[in-house]
Amino acid sequence: MSALPGSDTISQILSMLFYVVFIVFLFYGQRIQMYVMIREVEGRLYKLKYMKEEGRKTAIETIKEIGKPQTDPSARIDRYLEYFTISPQNMDPAGIVYKLDHILDVRDTRLKDEVKLMAPASDEVQINNLENTLEAAMALNFIYKVVRHYYILGKKTLSLYVIMQLQMILPLVMKEAEAYASALKAFAFGQPIGDGAGALVAAKLMHGYETRKLPKDCVVATVPIEGRTAFVIKAEGPGGNVGKPGDAVKAVIDENEGKIATVIMIDAGLKLEGEMVGEIADGIGAAIGGPGVDQFKIEEALLEYHIPINAVIVKEDIGDAVSPMRKEIADSTDKVIERVKNVLLERTKEGDKVIIVGVGNTIGIGQ
Amino acid sequence: MNETSQSPATTKISTYLMMIVLIVLALSIVALISAVTIFPEAPQMAGFLLLIGFIAMSLAAYVLLQSRRRAISMKIEPPQVMTTIECRKCGFKSVRAYQRGDYVFKELEKCQKCDDKMMITAIYKEVKEKEKTFPV
Numbered sequence: 001m002s003a004l005p006g007s008d009t010i011s012q013i014l015s016m017l018f019y020v021v022f023i024v025f026l027f028y029g030q031r032i033q034m035y036v037m038i039r040e041v042e043g044r045l046y047k048l049k050y051m052k053e054e055g056r057k058t059a060i061e062t063i064k065e066i067g068k069p070q071t072d073p074s075a076r077i078d079r080y081l082e083y084f085t086i087s088p089q090n091m092d093p094a095g096i097v098y099k100l101d102h103i104l105d106v107r108d109t110r111l112k113d114e115v116k117l118m119a120p121a122s123d124e125v126q127i128n129n130l131e132n133t134l135e136a137a138m139a140l141n142f143i144y145k146v147v148r149h150y151y152i153l154g155k156k157t158l159s160l161y162v163i164m165q166l167q168m169i170l171p172l173v174m175k176e177a178e179a180y181a182s183a184l185k186a187f188a189f190g191q192p193i194g195d196g197a198g199a200l201v202a203a204k205l206m207h208g209y210e211t212r213k214l215p216k217d218c219v220v221a222t223v224p225i226e227g228r229t230a231f232v233i234k235a236e237g238p239g240g241n242v243g244k245p246g247d248a249v250k251a252v253i254d255e256n257e258g259k260i261a262t263v264i265m266i267d268a269g270l271k272l273e274g275e276m277v278g279e280i281a282d283g284i285g286a287a288i289g290g291p292g293v294d295q296f297k298i299e300e301a302l303l304e305y306h307i308p309i310n311a312v313i314v315k316e317d318i319g320d321a322v323s324p325m326r327k328e329i330a331d332s333t334d335k336v337i338e339r340v341k342n343v344l345l346e347r348t349k350e351g352d353k354v355i356i357v358g359v360g361n362t363i364g365i366g367q
Numbered sequence: 368m369n370e371t372s373q374s375p376a377t378t379k380i381s382t383y384l385m386m387i388v389l390i391v392l393a394l395s396i397v398a399l400i401s402a403v404t405i406f407p408e409a410p411q412m413a414g415f416l417l418l419i420g421f422i423a424m425s426l427a428a429y430v431l432l433q434s435r436r437r438a439i440s441m442k443i444e445p446p447q448v449m450t451t452i453e454c455r456k457c458g459f460k461s462v463r464a465y466q467r468g469d470y471v472f473k474e475l476e477k478c479q480k481c482d483d484k485m486m487i488t489a490i491y492k493e494v495k496e497k498e499k500t501f502p503v
Contacts, residue, residue: 043437050441178443185445189467192490200471207472238470274501323492324448330491364490366472 034160037167041151044170045144051181052144055137056081062133062188066126067119076118080134081141083111101293111135125190128239132187132363136322139180143173176318183322187240192364194320197329198266198287201336202234202358203367211367217241218248219367226341227350228261237362245288245357246297252355258305261352263298264340267359268321268329269313278328279315280335282343287311288359310343312336325364384434388427395423446492456483465490 025032056077063073085107088099115122115130122130147166154163186193192200206221214220214233223230231252235243253260267287271277286295286302286309302309314332340356348354398420406413448465452475459480475485 047441051443054443181443182446186448189448189465190470191448191465192471203472238473274503324446325491327491327493330489364470366470 030160031158034158034163037160037163038151038155041147041154041163041167041170044174045147045151047174048140048144048147048177051177052137052140054181055140055184058184058188059130059134059137063119063130066122066130068121069118070120073118076114077134077137080111080114080118081138083138097293097296100291104291104293125239128241129187129190129363132240132361133184136180136183136187140177140184143177143180147173179319179322182319182324186322186324187363190238190240190364192325192330193322193361194316194325194329195268195322195360196325196362196365197268197314197316197333197336198358198360199234199237199362199365200325200330200358201266201333201340202232202356203237203362203365204333204337205230205340205356205358206232206234206367214248214251215244216247217243218245220248220252221367223356225354225356226344228344228348229351229353230344230356231256231353232356232358234358234365234367235360235362237365237367240361240363242290242359242361244294245359246294246301249298249355249357250301253301253305253307256353258307259353260305260307261348261354262343263302263307263309263355263357264343265298265309265311265357265359266336266340267311267313268316270321271315271317275315276328277316277320277326278332280312280332280339281315282310282312282339285309285311287313288357308347310347312339312343381434384430388431391423391427395420395427398423446494448490448492450487451489451491452485453488454478454481454483454485457481459485 059077060074063069063077067073085103088096088103090096111131111134112127115127115134119127119130147170150162150166153159154166183193185191205223205225206219209221209223209232211219211221213236217236218233219236220231220233223232233245233248233252235241235245249263265287267289269281269287271279286298288295288298298309301307314329314336316326316329320326320329344354398416402413402416402420405416449462450465450469451460451462453460457478457480459478469487469490471487471490473487475487477483478485
């Protein structure tokens with residue numbers, strides 16, 4: 001069988017092509033790999049930019065709609081988005097918690113004042129919701145800028161390792177950014193978010209009982225549960241607010257001169273992959289996130305009087321925590337109440353005084 | 368900086384990319400037509416043209432599809448949030464879409480069945496799509 005005319009030329013071209021490709025990949029393989037990574041990072045960076053701009057747009061629209069400002073708030077919002085906080089010096093860590101607490105208080109006051117100036121027609125609840133919306137927009141702005149920084153740095157230096165680190169961490173960064181992006185609308189509309197699971201449980205327990213204010217931005221109600229007297233604490237709703245449960249718990253312990261049988265904290269906890277949203281688990285310790293100031297204060301107050309502490313958590317991932325509350329989480333609150341009652345029956349006696357703290361952002365949850 | 372001075376990140380396919388895709392598509396069609404035309408005189412060349420035409424056409428379609436997918440993935444659809452309203456006296460329950468100003472334990476208008484005030488007992492979103500599970 002004779003070969004087709006011209007087949008020799010084709011095979012020569014093909015083998016030549018193969019050698020060229022082999023040599024190119026031998027010398028430029030790493031660079032090609034880097035360009036592929038840069039392209040991937042670039043795509044994600046565009047998405048981050050879109051999210052950041054959506055955040056800014058949502059913040060501006062919400063402030064214009066609710067706050068009825070006299071002038072265009074865009075410039076002030078752009079300044080707000082660039083706002084930074086410097087944490088205290090930790091070379092000598094003694095007393096750092098109270099320094100951090102002070103810095104966070106100043107930050108909170110300053111940001112609230114800024115919102116009041118931007119949205120003069122809004123009430124206290126709306127100011128809290130607007131502050132939360134702006135904080136979500138601020139987080140998106142920060143994530144975008146950091147990713148862009150490393151992207152440009154990688155492109156400038158053509159360093160595979162800078163780009164590779166960024167490309168490896170990006171799926172997690174994107175997950176967090178997507179969570180903040182979905183939080184924007186929830187905050188702007190004042191909808192309850194997944195993080196409010198603890199606050200919702202506390203609200204269900206205290207609903208119908210008289211409440212009084214506690215420092216700072218918290219409320220407490222005295223509720224009889226299973227023959228015990230429970231001081232149920234949560235942040236004051238329905239505005240977006242986490243309060244300062246550390247100060248609130250300390251205040252209630254001091255009021256009762258330390259005669260508290262146990263403290264039960266309820267909070268949303270990060271689930272591991274494979275676990276179901278809304279699963280409940282209980283354990284020991286101060287279930288509270290954030291910068292750690294409130295956890296420190298609660299632990300300090302408990303240690304002074306040797307009060308045992310229990311915790312119940314509702315499992316969810318970061319996306320669920322800052323986006324509108326999922327039905328599974330809302331439904332799990334009744335099971336949490338049952339679990340709390342079980343802990344009370346097993347760990348305390350009738351007539352004891354206990355503290356139940358619903359931790360989390362109480363946006364969209366009254367009391 | 369005002370609202371309009373910053374260009375929003377687009378969720379549409381770029382016109383530049385669209386033009387390239389269309390040019391490649393046109394060329395691939397030309398290659399396919401040429402293949403059919405020259406097939407009786409030079410079948411081997413026709414075969415090459417056919418191959419090039421199909422490869423170019425599939426590449427253009429792939430790029431277009433990928434860009435469309437990326438444009439869709441850019442959009443952030445707000446989830447539908449529902450509000451459950453209950454009458455504590457007669458137990459009448461209704462579910463409606465969330466309205467701005469709703470919050471859990473907010474008292475609303477009077478119940479349709481009895482004269483007691485109704486109350487918001489839950490606000491939630493329902494996630495329709497199932498999470499990918501790994502049987503391990």
